[in-house]
Amino acid sequence: MSGGPCLAARRPGSMNFPTPPPLLDALIIGAGQAGLAAGYYLRRAGATFVLLDAGPAIGHSWSARYDSLRLFSPAWTSGLPGRSWPGNPLRYPTKDGAAAYLAGYAAHFRLPVLLNQRVTSVAAALAGAYPPAAAYLVRTAAGQEFAARRVIISTGPYQTPNVPAFAAALPATVRQLPSQQYRRPAQLPGDGPVAVVGSGNSALQIAADLAATGRPVFVAFDEKTPALPNNTLMWALLRLTGLLAVPRHTGLGRYLHRRPEPVVSGDLARLRRFANAQLIGRADAALPAGRLQGRRATTPVLEAIVWATGYRPSYEFVHLPIFDAAGRPAHERGMTAAPGVAFLGLDWLDSRRSALLHGAGPDARRVVAALLARREQ
Structure with a gap:
């Protein structure tokens, strides 16, 4: 899926116009839980897409963490859409177990993940390069170049x-x-x-x-x-009451976000x-x-x-006006002002569960549906 040089690199006076890379329906930056969940819904929609990840393996961000780390949620409440965790659902998986689950998830749904692809630039394509709608060019440190109508940035909140x-x-x-x-x-x-x-x-x-x-x-x-117990009863209550899913833009959501x-x-x-x-x-x-x-x-x-x-987040590679004055993503439940560009996997993107494993699916379903609804105009 490699492409030629960016259109903007054409030499002045040259009559040779480089061939732009093929246009994808969507491109996902980051193949963690949020990115994989988005890939699941794009696959179901029949879209053409790729996931780019900077790591050498799917789940590397989990496997590279401290040895004693375990998930703070049990397996039964930590699944991504379409595939539950194997094994005892009451256990709290290890960090290596989390990495293995994500790798197995990507393999099961045959998601097109490209590894060792650290994104160095996301920018709007030249006007008219991919008519009739807006498109984006994405470059990686490995020299790859991609073009897509939609870009989902799911690098998460844990960067710098x-x-x-x-x-x-x-x-x-x-x-x-x-x-x-x-x-x-x-x-x-x-x-x-x-x-x-x-x-x-x-x-x-x-x-x-x-x-x-x-x-x-x-x-x-x-x-x-504050400290809370972490057991099956607590997670059952949180799921039954829906407290983790209360949207941030509601009165109760704003209160919970301040806590x-x-x-x-x-x-x-x-x-x-x-x-x-x-x-x-x-x-x-x-x-x-x-x-x-x-x-x-x-x-x-x-x-x-x-x-x-x-x-703190680090988005120096994104050359689009989708950040506030402090450099934080400016979005409405993940959707930005740039047509076809969205965030996933951020703390409180929509609710408390947004940065948790089991919250990746609901956010991805909503964001992917909203992006695909923006047809070429």
Whole structure:
């Protein structure tokens, strides 16, 4: 599916017009759960499309995460459209199990995924290149070029680590690692004090992972963060009440969106059982001596810090006016002002479930239907 050079690359005065790449009905950037769900619905609609993924394998973003990671939802409530998880539906799958499920999903539905294709540019095609409607040219670092009437950006919210600015005050003797790069305790130097900064489930799991080695672990966790049980009853109630599916644009949705994300109460309780783990409250500052200041306590001089402080999106490759002044995607339930361009897989794209595995299907069904309804005009 490779094409020739972009039309804009024609040499001035040349009479040789390069042949543009074949026009697809749609192109999906990112073959994670959201992208695969979109591919499922495009396949059902009979559309011509490809999925481009920067990774070397489907599910790589899962398999590359820390060794002890498990899904925060059970298998029975984590399926994509058309295919449930194999095995015990009550289990909480491992990160490698999640990667295998996604790879099996793509193979089962024969989705056209192209790997090692990091997208470097998404731009509007020259006017008249693909009449009568708008089209987009997509380039990858591997030198491939594609054209499509519709583009779905499903690279997700977890792209660039959001490390606080005060981290720059720490000396070079403190190893700093974003949670995206953390795999196992042996990565961190020495056996002295380390810190984990963050108020989410990943922070709790990583802190417990490190505390299990016996070394002192200081956790900069905001203890005002709500905690909920994570069991079959809770998930059944959430599904029955529909709370996870409440749209953000409703009054209840706006209220839920303003609430802090809860953590798993069992993970918090497990961490508290380690005598060598101390919660120091939300981190306020880093000291040049190599210590971290929390609202409840200050750490001793640290050997390493894992920053589990979230991510910010990175869309430098998208050359379209579909972002707000802060660089965030500007969309209405995934649909942008650019004809035929949409986002999927973002936190609260439509509801709380949007960035969860089981929320990928409903969002993809709605977005794909809306995109295909915009016929060439």
